[in-house]
Amino acid sequence: xxLAEGLATGLFAVTILSLMAGFPVAFTLAGTAxxxxxxxxxxxxxxxxxxxxxxxRIFGGAMWNETLLAVPLFVFMGIMLExxxxxxxxxxxxxxxxxxxxxxxxxxxxxxxxxLAASTGIVGAAVVTMGLMSLPTMLxxxxxxxxxxxxxxxxxxxxxxxxxxIVLILLGEQISNAYMAxxxxxxxxxxxxxxxxxxxxxxLIPGLCLVGLYILYQVIMAVFKPESSPALLREEVTGSVQSxxxxxxxxxxxxxxxxxxxxxxxxxxxxxxxxxxxxxAVGAILLAALKSDEGSKLPVYAAGIGIPxxxxxxxxxxxxxxxxxxxxxxxxxxxxxxxxILAGLVIGLRRLLRRGIxxxxxxxxxxxxxxxxxxxxxxxxxxxxxxxxxxDEMVYRLLSDLPGGRFGALLVVMIVIFVLGFFLDxxxxxxVVVPIVAPVLLLMDISPIWxxxxxxxxxxxxxxxxxxxxxxxxxxxxxxxEITTGVIYRGVAPFVLLQLLALALLxxxxxxxxxxxxxxxxxxx
Amino acid sequence: MTHLTALAQLLDRxxxxxxxxxxxxxxxxVLVQFLLVLARYVFGIGIIALQESVIxxxxxxxxxxxxxxxxxxxxxxxxxxxxxxxxxGQAAINLLGSLFLLIPVCLVILxxxxxxxxxxxxxMEGSRESAGLPILFLLKSLLLVFPIxxxxxxxxxxxxxxxxxxxxxxxx
Numbered sequence: 001x002x003l004a005e006g007l008a009t010g011l012f013a014v015t016i017l018s019l020m021a022g023f024p025v026a027f028t029l030a031g032t033a034x035x036x037x038x039x040x041x042x043x044x045x046x047x048x049x050x051x052x053x054x055x056x057r058i059f060g061g062a063m064w065n066e067t068l069l070a071v072p073l074f075v076f077m078g079i080m081l082e083x084x085x086x087x088x089x090x091x092x093x094x095x096x097x098x099x100x101x102x103x104x105x106x107x108x109x110x111x112x113x114x115x116l117a118a119s120t121g122i123v124g125a126a127v128v129t130m131g132l133m134s135l136p137t138m139l140x141x142x143x144x145x146x147x148x149x150x151x152x153x154x155x156x157x158x159x160x161x162x163x164x165x166i167v168l169i170l171l172g173e174q175i176s177n178a179y180m181a182x183x184x185x186x187x188x189x190x191x192x193x194x195x196x197x198x199x200x201x202x203x204l205i206p207g208l209c210l211v212g213l214y215i216l217y218q219v220i221m222a223v224f225k226p227e228s229s230p231a232l233l234r235e236e237v238t239g240s241v242q243s244x245x246x247x248x249x250x251x252x253x254x255x256x257x258x259x260x261x262x263x264x265x266x267x268x269x270x271x272x273x274x275x276x277x278x279x280x281a282v283g284a285i286l287l288a289a290l291k292s293d294e295g296s297k298l299p300v301y302a303a304g305i306g307i308p309x310x311x312x313x314x315x316x317x318x319x320x321x322x323x324x325x326x327x328x329x330x331x332x333x334x335x336x337x338x339x340x341i342l343a344g345l346v347i348g349l350r351r352l353l354r355r356g357i358x359x360x361x362x363x364x365x366x367x368x369x370x371x372x373x374x375x376x377x378x379x380x381x382x383x384x385x386x387x388x389x390x391x392d393e394m395v396y397r398l399l400s401d402l403p404g405g406r407f408g409a410l411l412v413v414m415i416v417i418f419v420l421g422f423f424l425d426x427x428x429x430x431x432v433v434v435p436i437v438a439p440v441l442l443l444m445d446i447s448p449i450w451x452x453x454x455x456x457x458x459x460x461x462x463x464x465x466x467x468x469x470x471x472x473x474x475x476x477x478x479x480x481x482e483i484t485t486g487v488i489y490r491g492v493a494p495f496v497l498l499q500l501l502a503l504a505l506l507x508x509x510x511x512x513x514x515x516x517x518x519x520x521x522x523x524x525x
Numbered sequence: 526m527t528h529l530t531a532l533a534q535l536l537d538r539x540x541x542x543x544x545x546x547x548x549x550x551x552x553x554x555v556l557v558q559f560l561l562v563l564a565r566y567v568f569g570i571g572i573i574a575l576q577e578s579v580i581x582x583x584x585x586x587x588x589x590x591x592x593x594x595x596x597x598x599x600x601x602x603x604x605x606x607x608x609x610x611x612x613x614g615q616a617a618i619n620l621l622g623s624l625f626l627l628i629p630v631c632l633v634i635l636x637x638x639x640x641x642x643x644x645x646x647x648x649m650e651g652s653r654e655s656a657g658l659p660i661l662f663l664l665k666s667l668l669l670v671f672p673i674x675x676x677x678x679x680x681x682x683x684x685x686x687x688x689x690x691x692x693x694x695x696x697x
Contacts, residue, residue: 018626019603020603020605020606021606021607021618021622022602022603022604022605022606022607022608022610022615022618023602023618023619023621023622023626023627024595024600024601024602024622024627025600025601025602025603026600026601027600027622027626027627027630028622028626030626030630031622031625031626031627031629031630032626034629034630034633051633051637052637054633054634054637054638055634055637055638055641055642055668056641058634058638058668059641059665059668062584062587063580063583063584063588063664063667064580064584064664066580069554069579069580069583072551072554072583072586072587073554073555073558076551076552076554076555271562271566274558275558275561275562275565277558278554278555278558278559278561278562279559279562281555281559282555282556282559285555310563310567311566311567313567314566314567314568319567319568319569320568320569320570334567338563338567341563345556349552358552359548361551362548362549362551362552363544363545363548365548365551365586366544366547366548366550366551366586366587366590366593366594367590367593367594367597367599368599369551369583369586369587369590370586370587370590370591370593370594370599370600371594371599371600371601372587373587373591374587374591374594374600375600375601377634378630381630381633423603423605424603425601427601428601467605468603468605
């Protein structure tokens with residue numbers, strides 16, 4: 001027993017050390033686990049037949065996983081949207097709107113960050129775009145470089161917490177499994193399942209609170225340290241004032257429509273995340289095709305208008321009986337609309353194909369999907385060995401023996417995730433740490449949604465924490481030379497504190513996360 | 526060019542070609558899923574075989590695309606130390622990692638999956654739904670394709686690493 005648990009602890013330590021060497025994470029996780037398992041087998045404390053579950057786990061957990069099917073679709077949508085330059089147009093018009101205020105450029109970065117988060121949710125893209133566009137303007141206007149760099153990083157990471165986000169999908173799946181496991185241990189064999197949609201709903205208010213905190217910080221800085229965030233001079237606000245409303249409309253309309261359609265339909269429980277993501281991806285294709293400046297825009301616009309019209313028509317009339325009733329005028333209209341949509345889509349796709357954009361987007365989608373799911377495979381093998389060595393029972397005892405009961409256990413888990421977040425990224429933490437700790441916490445009657453959002457907020461923070469915060473890397477890659485790594489590190493420090501403040505608020509007021517899912521979906525936890 | 530680099534290039538090209546074709550499944554997923562949404566919300570029809578084809582595309586996308594992703598160095602590394610290493614240091618990490626982590630892991634997956642996949646072939650396993658795709662055994666065979674493709678690409682990584690060491694010795 002002691003030997004096995006020694007090996008389980010050793011496994012965790014050896015894995016962390018090996019990861020530091022820099023070989024791809026997925027294989028390091030699985031490889032060190034298999035070596036420790038082999039050692040345990042030789043010492044007679046590990047039953048190798050447990051590994052026989054590997055193929056069925058990979059098949060059932062990764063390949064045939066209808067929840068995680070949404071991941072590549074959302075990735076495709078995000079990358080395609082990046083090509084449609086929505087971010088650039090939003091930054092331009094928001095800069096115009098707020099630029100003449102003190103701290104206005106900073107505020108515009110946070111608002112654009114939130115809008116991008118709700119439509120694409122790809123952190124790298126948001127940080128890079130804002131780092132290329134907003135950061136130079138802010139520096140030129142005399143913004144404190146630390147404040148400017150920190151704002152761009154923090155605004156970029158909003159994509160992780162504001163739904164729809166990849167983190168929330170992966171977490172939702174893990175929390176749902178953990179909740180099922182915890183409930184069946186308690187003798188409840190038919191618990192109410194937790195869905196990804198519940199987590200999306202739960203994350204919305206905490207995400208918006210975070211945006212509020214960021215903006216509040218920027219306002220306070222502008223009031224008490226005016227030299228840190230000066231206003232643009234009037235003549236620098238480019239473009240005539242008359243054209244501003246039109247510009248705002250042009251830049252805001254596409255992302256706002258996408259947000260309402262995709263996020264709205266998931267939150268209202270009309271569509272599954274997979275279905276909503278597919279519609280969103282088609283919307284992103286049409287938007288990108290519009291920007292390709294080639295040929296007539298009419299067919300693409302027609303397709304874009306056709307989709308909501310068709311769904312409205314389907315909502316207003318009953319087309320499900322055409323096989324029985326024959327084709328009436330409504331059905332005819334529906335077929336015409338479908339033809340228009342498909343024609344516009346094909347024309348748009350051809351343009352993107354010719355410009356090489358379509359191939360790039362597909363390639364990036366494949367790479368990101370393979371990266372995530374190969375880590376899932378590696379983490380599956382790691383978890384099998386860790387459990388086989390009795391690691392999960394050890395964690396259970398450790399967490400239940402802590403002083404302070406539920407609160408103590410939750411606090412320790414949050415600290416562990418925060419610290420791991422300095423070195424690991426969200427995919428590994430979600431796939432390795434969450435399945436180990438979440439069932440234990442959920443056994444203590446902690447709300448699964450609240451726990452999920454706490455973890456999500458914590459993981460989002462890991463994007464900002466040096467030295468391995470992804471947002472910092474992305475910004476470093478595109479920032480002008482005077483923005484050194486040191487400036488970025490010091491710049492994000494206040495935002496990391498704001499993150500911790502938001503976590504503390506959420507810990508004190510669980511209703512921030514649990515209220516909206518209860519109202520929308522009637523969840524009772 | 527030595528035989529080593531020629532072989533490495535051949536293996537790279539294999540992964541790249543597979544990756545290039547497989548990546549289009551991302552678009553296929555979007556379009557088929559979109560059609561399914563139209564069918565369901567407009568006409569109230571669910572087409573199980575088509576829904577399953579989205580899952581097949583998804584599994585193929587990452588199981589068959591993983592090797593090309595490895596070739597492009599797309600699998601996450603913790604590069605705090607790695608990025609500071611010399612070309613030779615990085616080559617050493619990749620050589621040791623492929624030899625002692627990647628290839629053993631893939632061999633274990635391959636060996637353990639063999640009976641699982643063979644069992645599926647024996648009964649020509651199909652979908653659990655009667656209207657589903659009758660070729661589940663082919664999908665499950667990806668459990669063999671994935672480790673084999675990864676071992677081949679791992680071999681290419683090893684050959685390139687050896688080449689780095691050789692060139693260093695040649696110039697010094």
